Amino acid sequence: MHTLVCVKQVPDTTEIKIDPKTNTLDRSSAPTIINPYDAHAVEEAVKIKNKFGGKVSIISMGPSQAEEVIKKCIEMGADEGYLLSDKAFAGSDTLATSYILAMGIKKIMEKEPIDLVFCGKQAIDGDTAQVGPGIASRLGIPQLTYVEKIKDLNLKSNTVVIHRKIDNGYEVVESKLPCLITVEKDINDLSYSPLPNMIRAARYKSTVWEISDFQADMSQLGLKGSPTSVRRIFPPPQRPGGELLEGDVDHMVKLLTYKLKGDIVRWQL
Numbered sequence: 001m002h003t004l005v006c007v008k009q010v011p012d013t014t015e016i017k018i019d020p021k022t023n024t025l026d027r028s029s030a031p032t033i034i035n036p037y038d039a040h041a042v043e044e045a046v047k048i049k050n051k052f053g054g055k056v057s058i059i060s061m062g063p064s065q066a067e068e069v070i071k072k073c074i075e076m077g078a079d080e081g082y083l084l085s086d087k088a089f090a091g092s093d094t095l096a097t098s099y100i101l102a103m104g105i106k107k108i109m110e111k112e113p114i115d116l117v118f119c120g121k122q123a124i125d126g127d128t129a130q131v132g133p134g135i136a137s138r139l140g141i142p143q144l145t146y147v148e149k150i151k152d153l154n155l156k157s158n159t160v161v162i163h164r165k166i167d168n169g170y171e172v173v174e175s176k177l178p179c180l181i182t183v184e185k186d187i188n189d190l191s192y193s194p195l196p197n198m199i200r201a202a203r204y205k206s207t208v209w210e211i212s213d214f215q216a217d218m219s220q221l222g223l224k225g226s227p228t229s230v231r232r233i234f235p236p237p238q239r240p241g242g243e244l245l246e247g248d249v250d251h252m253v254k255l256l257t258y259k260l261k262g263d264i265v266r267w268q269l
C-alpha cells in the first residue's frame with residue numbers, strides 16, 4: 001500500500017498580520033507551520049501503513065524552507081519526501097499549483113504505483129480547497145472531498161469506503177483505488193512522534209526536484225499559468241460590540257421591541 005500525502009508549509013494564521021498600506025499578507029510576521037489539515041492527512045496515512053504495511057511518501061511544492069514540513073512528516077512516520085522547488089514555480093495560483101504537484105506525483109508513479117493520494121481539506125492561508133480536486137482531475141482519478149472517516153479499506157477489492165461531511169450529517173461513498181481524499185481534522189487525533197522518528201527526521205534529506213527534472217509545459221506554471229489575480233486582501237471590518245439591556249424582563253422586552261421596530265412602536269411605550 002503506497003500512500004502519498006500533499007503537504008503545504010503555511011504561515012501560522014493565528015499570528016499573521018495584514019499590511020494596512022499594501023493590503024497584502026505580511027508573511028514575515030508569522031512563523032511557518034505544517035498546514036494543520038495536512039498533518040491529519042499524514043497521521044491517517046501512517047495509520048494505514050501501520051495496519052496494512054507499505055509506505056508513506058510526502059510531496060510539497062514551495063521554497064527550500066518547505067523541507068522543514070517534510071521533516072515534520074518524517075517525524076510523524078512518513079518514509080520519503082519530495083520537494084518541488086524552483087523559481088519557475090513562484091507566483092503559481094491553484095490551477096498552476098495542481099499542475100506542478102500532479103507532475104511530481106506522476107514522476108513518483110513512474111518509479112512505483114500510488115494507491116491513495118491524501119490532501120488536506122484546505123490550506124489555512126489560501127483557503128480555496130481547490131488544489132486537491134485539481135490534482136485528482138489532472139491525474140484522472142476519483143476524488144473524495146471533506147472526508148471525516150475512512151470506514152473501510154479493502155485491498156482485495158481495491159476499494160475504499162469513506163464518510164464525507166455534509167450539512168447536518170455525512171454521506172457514505174465507495175470508490176475504487178487509486179483515488180484522492182481530502183481530509184477534515186475530525187478524521188483522527190494527532191499522536192506524539194516516537195524518538196527514533198525524530199532522530200531519523202533530523203538527519204533526513206528530501207529529494208528535491210527542479211523544473212529541469214520535468215518536461216513541463218511552461219505556459220501552465222508560475223505567473224504565466226495562473227489566470228487568478230488577487231485584487232486586494234483585507235481583514236473584515238470589526239463588528240461593533242453588542243449592547244447589554246438591563247432592568248426587569250418587561251422593561252427589557254419593551255426596550256428590545258423598541259430597538260427592533262424603532263419609531264413604529266415608540267408611542268406604545
Ligand SMILES: Cc1cc2nc3c(=O)[nH]c(=O)nc-3n(C[C@H](O)[C@H](O)[C@H](O)COP(=O)(O)OP(=O)(O)OC[C@H]3O[C@@H](n4cnc5c(N)ncnc54)[C@H](O)[C@@H]3O)c2cc1C
Nearest residue numbers: 007061091093094097119120122123126127128129130131
Ligand atoms: C496570482 C497568484 C499568485 C500567487 N503566488 C504565490 C507565491 O508566489 N507563493 C505562494 O506561496 N503562494 C502564492 N499564491 C497562493 C497559491 O496559489 C496558493 O497558496 C496555492 O495555490 C494553494 O492554494 P490554497 O492555499 O488555496 O490551497 P488549498 O486548495 O486550500 O489546499 C488544499 C490542499 O492541497 C494541498 N496543497 C496546496 N498547496 C500545496 C503545496 N504548495 N504543496 C503541497 N500540497 C499543497 C494540501 O494538501 C492542502 O491541504 C498565489 C496565488 C495567486 C492567485
